[in-house]
Each structure stands twice: as C-alpha cells, then as structure tokens.
Amino acid sequence: MTAQSVVQDNGLGERKWRRRSLWGLLVLIPLTLAVEAYDSVKALLGDNDLFERSVAWGQSAHFGGSDWRLTDLRGAFGMKSLPPDSVPVLADFSVTVGDPDLQKLWLGCKVMLIDAEGRRWSPTSIVSLRTPDNVQTCISAIFSGAKTGETLNLRETFLVPKAATKTIRPAVGLGSERPHFLLFQLEKD
Amino acid sequence: MMRKLANLILLLVAVAFCYGLQISKPHYGDLIGPIPVRGKVGDTIVGRSFEVRAEKLEFARKLETDRFGETKVLTTGGVWAVVTVAFAARAESTSVAVASWRGPTGLTYDHTERLSFVNNGFLPVTVDPGLPRKARLVFEVSPAEAGNATVLISNKLLAALDSQAEISIGPVAVLSDGFPVGTVDTLDLSQPIDGQPK
Numbered sequence: 001m002t003a004q005s006v007v008q009d010n011g012l013g014e015r016k017w018r019r020r021s022l023w024g025l026l027v028l029i030p031l032t033l034a035v036e037a038y039d040s041v042k043a044l045l046g047d048n049d050l051f052e053r054s055v056a057w058g059q060s061a062h063f064g065g066s067d068w069r070l071t072d073l074r075g076a077f078g079m080k081s082l083p084p085d086s087v088p089v090l091a092d093f094s095v096t097v098g099d100p101d102l103q104k105l106w107l108g109c110k111v112m113l114i115d116a117e118g119r120r121w122s123p124t125s126i127v128s129l130r131t132p133d134n135v136q137t138c139i140s141a142i143f144s145g146a147k148t149g150e151t152l153n154l155r156e157t158f159l160v161p162k163a164a165t166k167t168i169r170p171a172v173g174l175g176s177e178r179p180h181f182l183l184f185q186l187e188k189d
Numbered sequence: 190m191m192r193k194l195a196n197l198i199l200l201l202v203a204v205a206f207c208y209g210l211q212i213s214k215p216h217y218g219d220l221i222g223p224i225p226v227r228g229k230v231g232d233t234i235v236g237r238s239f240e241v242r243a244e245k246l247e248f249a250r251k252l253e254t255d256r257f258g259e260t261k262v263l264t265t266g267g268v269w270a271v272v273t274v275a276f277a278a279r280a281e282s283t284s285v286a287v288a289s290w291r292g293p294t295g296l297t298y299d300h301t302e303r304l305s306f307v308n309n310g311f312l313p314v315t316v317d318p319g320l321p322r323k324a325r326l327v328f329e330v331s332p333a334e335a336g337n338a339t340v341l342i343s344n345k346l347l348a349a350l351d352s353q354a355e356i357s358i359g360p361v362a363v364l365s366d367g368f369p370v371g372t373v374d375t376l377d378l379s380q381p382i383d384g385q386p387k
Contacts, residue, residue, distance in 0.1 A: 121318060122281070159317055
C-alpha cells in the first residue's frame with residue numbers, strides 16, 4: 001500500500017461519512033424537536049378539552065370510568081339582582097360509578113356549557129340556589145367516597161346571557177380523558 | 190503557519206460572535222413574560238381571554254366601606270386611586286385577579302389588600318362570555334406617582350406568555366399640596382357601581 005492510496009482511501013471514507021452525517025441530521029433534528037416538544041404537547045393535550053365526543057339525548061356515555069347521562073338542562077327564570085339579560089341555567093347529570101377511584105379519574109373535573117359559537121361558560125358563584133342533600137357538584141362528588149354501582153346526582157349552576165340559551169349544550173371534561181370531552185345533545189336536537 | 194493563523198482568527202471571530210449572541214439575547218424573564226396590550230382610559234383593550242375598559246378615575250384621601258354592617262374608614266399616608274373598569278370575557282369564562290399601578294418613575298403599587306373583606310365589585314372578578322361586569326381597582330399610591338401612570342391588569346400573578354392590559358392614565362394636574370386635582374376627602378365604596386346590580 002503506497003502513501004498515496006492511503007490518502008485517497010481516507011478522502012473517500014471522509015466523503016462517505018460526511019454524507020452519512022448529513023443524512024443523519026435529517027433524522028436527528030426532527031427527533032430532537034420531537035423529544036423537546038413531547039412534554040409541552042403532552043401538557044397541551046392533557047390540560048385542554050379539545051375533541052368533543054357527542055352523546056345523544058337520553059343516552060349515557062362511559063367516561064372517566066363511569067357512565068354519564070344528562071338528565072336535565074333548564075333555566076331558572078325570575079331571579080332578582082342578576083346582571084341584565086342573564087339567566088341562571090341548571091345542568092343535572094346522573095352518573096353511575098364504575099371505577100371508584102374518582103380522586104384519580106375525575107381530577108380536574110370541569111362541567112361547562114358550550115354555545116353554537118363555541119363560547120364556554122364555567123359554573124358560576126354569583127347564583128347560589130338551594131339544592132337537595134343528595135345533589136352534589138362534580139368536585140364534591142370526587143370526595144364523596146362513592147362505590148362501584150352507586151348513582152351520583154350532579155348539578156352545576158351557570159349564568160349565561162338570555163340570547164345564548166337557545167344553543168347551549170352541556171359538556172364534561174375530566175383529567176383522565178383529556179383532550180376528549182363529552183358534549184351532550186338535548187331532546188330537541 | 191498562515192493556515193494556523195487563519196484558524197486562530199476564525200476561532201476568535203467565532204468566540205466573539207457567540208459572546209455577542211449571549212449578551213444580546215433577551216432575558217429569560219422577558220421571553221416568557223406577559224404580553225402587553227396597550228390603551229388609554231376609555232379604550233376597550235382586548236387581551237387573549239378578557240377585555241377591559243377603564244371608565245372612571247377617582248382620587249380620594251379616605252375610603253369608606255361597609256364591613257359586617259358597620260362603616261369602616263380606610264386612611265392613607267398617600268392617596269387612594271380608584272379606577273372603575275368594565276370587564277368582559279371573550280370565548281370562555283375567566284377570572285381577572287391581578288392589577289397594579291406603575292407610576293411615572295417606575296414605582297409599582299400592587300392592588301390594595303386592605304379591602305379583601307369585601308367580596309363583590311373588587312378583584313378577583315369572574316366574568317362570563319356575553320355578561321360584562323364592572324369592578325373597582327383600588328391602589329394606595331404616593332401623590333407624586335399619580336399622574337402619567339399605567340394600570341396593569343392580568344388574569345393571574347405570573348401571567349407568563351399571556352396578555353396583560355396596560356392602561357395609560359395620562360397627565361394629572363396637581364394642587365399646591367401635591368394631591369391630584371379633584372381629590373375628594375372621602376369616597377364611599379359601599380355605593381353600587383353605575384349600572385350594575387349590587
């Protein structure tokens with residue numbers, strides 16, 4: 001082997017490795033971006049109710065280990081000292097507990113109303129109506145110690161503009177199911 | 190020899206370039222800080238999750254309010270600045286919890302905590318889409334910081350990468366004793382805000 005051929009071999013090898021490295025970058029850069037973004041994407045999907053799962057009126061849906069059914073959605077008209085053109089709306093759910101680990105599965109439970117424009121209302125603290133003893137909110141139900149097979153009656157109170165009452169639909173999001181959430185259809189749908 | 194020198198120069202240029210990048214980059218706190226949305230008194234300032242419009246600015250030497258049925262008077266060594274604002278939610282119910290008063294010299298006064306026993310009409314305010322609400326923002330400031338100030342409003346304390354409304358107050362004429370013109374002796378906060386049920 002002469003000195004010249006060694007130099008030539010090295011040149012060839014170097015070129016080959018340079019090409020391999022460049023191809024390698026094509027794989028490595030997207031891979032690095034994916035690894036870096038993984039936590040952020042996971043947080044984005046885990047914290048937001050993004051994709052709806054429609055539930056027909058009268059049907060129940062298995063969600064967060066339990067079966068959810070919307071039993072009523074009605075306005076409480078005639079209340080005084082409320083903002084003008086607003087109406088309290090009560091959403092009632094009947095939930096049959098499947099997996100009793102509610103503190104894990106129902107964490108971050110969020111009941112909301114969504115209208116045709118996609119606006120979202122959270123439960124209000126402005127209106128407080130008297131409720132029967134066996135009616136709970138989603139958050140209080142988490143700590144109720146309910147067992148498998150028990151049925152929980154949940155009620156959330158909202159304050160919405162009168163104009164929006166025609167198109168509002170109740171929705172439920174749970175930490176264990178995000179980014180999916182349940183969107184309940186009404187009888188008239 | 191020339192090649193070594195060229196490499197050395199290239200290395201020095203690279204070091205200088207990297208150093209330049211390092212010192213000119215924004216501070217991490219600025220990168221993830223709040224995003225300002227600016228306006229004046231009377232403008233509707235539209236943030237990501239809420240809209241706000243400052244309607245009225247009042248100065249007072251004392252504040253009066255109700256506490257469990259008895260009148261409570263709050264005095265101050267400075268002056269009370271009370272800004273009446275109208276909040277509106279955008280696409281979702283939201284709450285606005287933080288406001289501060291930044292004076293012309295940069296001194297920043299947080300929203301007073303001396304009214305925390307009153308739970309209606311002051312921060313934090315929850316607003317629902319389509320249902321605007323008014324509230325009073327109350328600051329205890331030095332009279333010298335009353336004019337040319339900016340009121341900063343955000344959803345929460347660390348509004349990282351979220352909108353922060355910045356309302357410029359503009360110049361305020363002062364009296365000989367240093368207090369803003371129109372400063373009232375006592376402002377009664379137990380009165381309902383105009384046009385809003387109590």
